[in-house]
Amino acid sequence: MILSGLRIAILFSVLIPLAAVACESVDITNAWIREPPPSSNVAAGYFDAMNIGSEEQIITSIKSSCCARVSMHETSIEGGRARMHHLDALKLAPTEKVNFAPNGAHLMLVGPVVPIRSSEVVEINFFCLDGTSTPIEFKVLRTN
Amino acid sequence: MRHKYLVSGLIVAAAFAAGIVFSITRQNVIHRADIPGLLWPNPRLIAPFKLHTSDGSEFTEANFANHWTLIFFGFTNCPDICPSTMATLKQLYEQWGSDANVKHNLKIVFVSVDPERDDDATLMNYVSYFHPSFVGVTGNEDDLSRFAGQLGALFMKVNSAGIPGYAMDHSASIILVAPSAHFVGIFSPPHEVDDIKARLMRMIEFLSETTL
CATH class of the missing domain: 3.40.30.10 (Glutaredoxin)
Structure with missing residues (x-):
């Protein structure tokens, strides 16, 4: 009986922290930033995000000390015209995978305060709905 | 009279041949102009x-x-x-x-x-x-x-x-x-x-x- 209670206590001590760190259920891979031209005040970041947990996860904001502002956007082509839309949040159902890729969804990094040059690494924090966050390293790549 | 028929025949044959050449050339031009994105024939x-x-x-x-x-x-x-x-x-x-x-x-x-x-x-x-x-x-x-x-x-x-x-x-x-x-x-x-x-x-x- 005592052993059983101990098992339950251990089980809860494992489960409660897991439930509290929702952002750890979001697996972010292939994170990179396109090196912006020197005169450009903005850059775009890309990544793949997959929910490896069993509950829906919602990324509500993105922050980094690299830039004055970081936010999620999506480029769409409507009637031959390119438009940018702001994304308030990124919802991921269990096992769902989303690609932030050129000419589509991307992170918009405005007003860099550190050099965003090729081979540098920039840390960007993803915040989930429950307030937890996960830091991701983005590698800066020159694509041309 | 026979000479007249011969000339007429040659004219018809030439016109027919010209028509075929024109048709082939036209089809060829149209085919060659069939390139996605090309603004033709009215650039x-x-x-x-x-x-x-x-x-x-x-x-x-x-x-x-x-x-x-x-x-x-x-x-x-x-x-x-x-x-x-x-x-x-x-x-x-x-x-x-x-x-x-x-x-x-x-x-x-x-x-x-x-x-x-x-x-x-x-x-x-x-x-x-x-x-x-x-x-x-x-x-x-x-x-x-x-x-x-x-x-x-x-x-x-x-x-x-x-x-x-x-x-x-x-x-x-x-x-x-x-x-x-x-x-x-x-x-x-x-x-x-x-x-x-x-x-x-x-x-x-x-x-x-x-x-x-």
Whole structure:
């Protein structure tokens, strides 16, 4: 009986922290930033995000000390015209995978305060709905 | 009488043969003109306009002479599709220059539709980052609108939540202008280097043998 209670206590001590760190259920891979031209005040970041947990996860904001502002956007082509839309949040159902890729969804990094040059690494924090966050390293790549 | 029939027969045969040749030639021309993005048979002659390059020189319809020109409209604060397309154009330009089968000169022009923020120095730094031969062009809003309108490339300043200041909606296509200053082709996104190069070569080959 005592052993059983101990098992339950251990089980809860494992489960409660897991439930509290929702952002750890979001697996972010292939994170990179396109090196912006020197005169450009903005850059775009890309990544793949997959929910490896069993509950829906919602990324509500993105922050980094690299830039004055970081936010999620999506480029769409409507009637031959390119438009940018702001994304308030990124919802991921269990096992769902989303690609932030050129000419589509991307992170918009405005007003860099550190050099965003090729081979540098920039840390960007993803915040989930429950307030937890996960830091991701983005590698800066020159694509041309 | 017999001579008369012979002449008539020859005329009919010649007309028939000419008809066949005409038909084959016409079908061949139509077939060869069947290139996605080629504006044929009614390419539009670009009316006089006046913009300027990032080094302060005038940029007018005369600047299209002696080479083929690819034009992309954008702005330097565009984080995604503009640098992505410019990188594609850089790859295309370098492949074009190193391909022994290519005999025609090509120029790449980036037209900034955001003259308020893209001053000449900013524009020059931007285009030269992609390739020192690329040309940056801009102008006042009215002149830009008239020029872009001729190429069906609308643009618009927009305020959007989460975007500091403003953004620009702009054409995502790449425009082809002939040395005669005719607007002859349009490449719609998504932009792939191999696809653009293959179609560009076919367009230029066809148009070079045609009187615009």
